[in-house]
Amino acid sequence: MKISVVGCGYLGAVHAAAMAELGHTVVGVDVDERKIEALSEGRAPFFEPGLPEILTSASASGRLRFSTDMAEVADATVHFIAVGTPQKPGSHSADMTYVDAAVDALLPHLKAGDLVVGKSTVPVGTAARLAATVKAAVPGADLAWNPEFLREGFAVKDTISPDRLVYGISDDADLAATAKAALDEVYSKALGEGTPLVVTDYATAELVKISANAFLATKISFINAISEIAEVAGANVSELADAIGYDARIGRRFLNAGIGFGGGCLPKDIRAFGARAEELGRGEALTFLKEVDAINLRRRQRVVDMVVEMLGGQAFDKKVAVLGLAFKPDSDDIRDSPALDIAVQLNGLGAVVSATDPHAISNAKAKHPQLHFVESVGEAVAHAEIVLLLTEWSEYRALTPADIESAVAGKRIIDGRNVLSSPEWRSAGWDYRAMGRP
Template identity: 55%
Template structure:
């Protein structure tokens, strides 16, 4: 008999996982305490932007393989396997992760589990969390040891979430110490992920702590690689070298590779910044804080890129933003997303406005979220309206429509032809040929 799945938490991770599992043919019940979100998902509407996901959501809902509820008792009765996909944001005023949603979900679900089942943690959590949750599960679930916890971290990239769920580059399963429970859990997960495994995806088993560390270690490495090339951009500016050519040359070294080696404004979003900070906090609690002191510099390099972007724009305006107009292209932290959490683009825009400029922002997908996050900024309906009468234009999110803009058309609406390419995505020669004063991070 096929497993029936629940997905606890229907935010970005949960909604994606639920829709994809339904697309693979499973019966899936999405669970969330947010009634408005549940209603939208049940109507086939995605509360966020992710390419290719909404049609899959609608298909699952229409086929009735995918349903949504706010009832934990219904979920406990329905599910053979419960995927835990709730958020773990950064605590206010601290580096540590806020685990209240994880603890709340387990605390609510466990007392309702009256038959054998698997609870699969996918949320990004500090190492040691799974062991604690397994103890809670064993102590409070009526079925006792027949409710088995596995830790199965997610590795989704925003903009590629459907691909990364259905065709992952690895599946990691942190199994319980009891061999019988571990064998049962591994068998169940292999059945659920059989399509991916058959396609060649490696299935890696380990203990709880290792599984928890895989995700945060991966994010720490990626953040370090991004900040490394941006540190080189700082040196390139001082040496009058070109960081884009430097990056291109480094990428040809197979030991280094070119992915995540794009110099620019740095990383943001709901994962990398908070995950590396939570990793540092947890290492400190474990007495291993010195092992991760380099991540503090990784974080600081990333923040310095935003400051440098503001400085470059100010230099082009003669040293002051007062009374000037600035057009900002991009609000999301990356293209193919409407996520503005810890967005470098919005951070730069707000900083410039605070220094006296009129700032108008445009983004193809993130406008509603941007307006909620930064209501004091002005917003345009297109790249041209955002740039109207601007003394400087800043490209801060590398959407294709910005990369492919006609510099002559943009020149007709601005007050001055100054542009700062925060993502090193434009062709400098093309823009300079159209009369623009082109500047970019890490380039002469």
């Protein structure tokens, strides 16, 4: 098919490259000239495993191109909207400026029979509003909502071989049939491999994505709340999670206690969900999400408090090594990163912070130039009085006491992700602390 993707940030760039890799002819459009230049040269403007390879192969095939000119979408028949919906300044609501602007810019280039497909995470009710706009401006064009379920670090796989597909389509039977047929052709490979498909209305499709994020955030904050009790009771939250995770109704995934979640989705999405519930007059239904958010933020403060405690009551002028800045491994995304937030808080207390990360240093430096960044674990831990493991990159998970003990000034470590062997570190003479483990 001939496809356009409006917005070439994280979601759009991955989607455009993956669609071309699947055999479609794709043009990606964005107003950011530097981003388009990088993508046109086959360079990913962010770190995502597998993306450089499919950018290169899809571009070489002639099926993928990028442009700043919206007129380039004219030949396409399916147009994906993949722009961001950040949190509004001074509010918990989602900022719809970019979605609305993308649709407005697209309208002059639509023709009868075209399908606009929203992928952005939006407040419920957005699709119905935009569908009316599209149909009024271009009779014969239609809109569908096809939420994304990407995991950073696995986004290419999740796009090419998703674990499920959701179509939110019109309640007009003829339009719905046409929209479904177009999306079925877009995703023919995944559907042919048996990917589950849910075909539903606009509102349900919008709520699927935000509800999934809210559930995951709640599950993470639940185990982190339990870890607070485990710490004072002398229990082991990791073993507790193993035990309850055997229950098929609960499951073990996302029950890893630590410093909490971050990134560009979960934090702002649960806040926007609560704000939208308030607008709909049902704010009380989602009041629990405020506590989910509060628990999550409290984990960051807990690490800061542990550092101060382990350093004898104050962090001023103490050398602190921070391993990890991205909000999760296999990503350079620092948006609302717990690791970076902890580093900034400790710097504010006067600690001498040396921070490192395999891929997120440049992004972190652009946002917080006051921090001291180094390229390696060895540089970070040199003369450190305490070491903090805050993002569970594989190379940090594999660390042993022998790897760093000759470099540090004090044998203290906080395992913020509960990924190290406490007996190994303690038997080597380290003051080892973790989240919710004795």
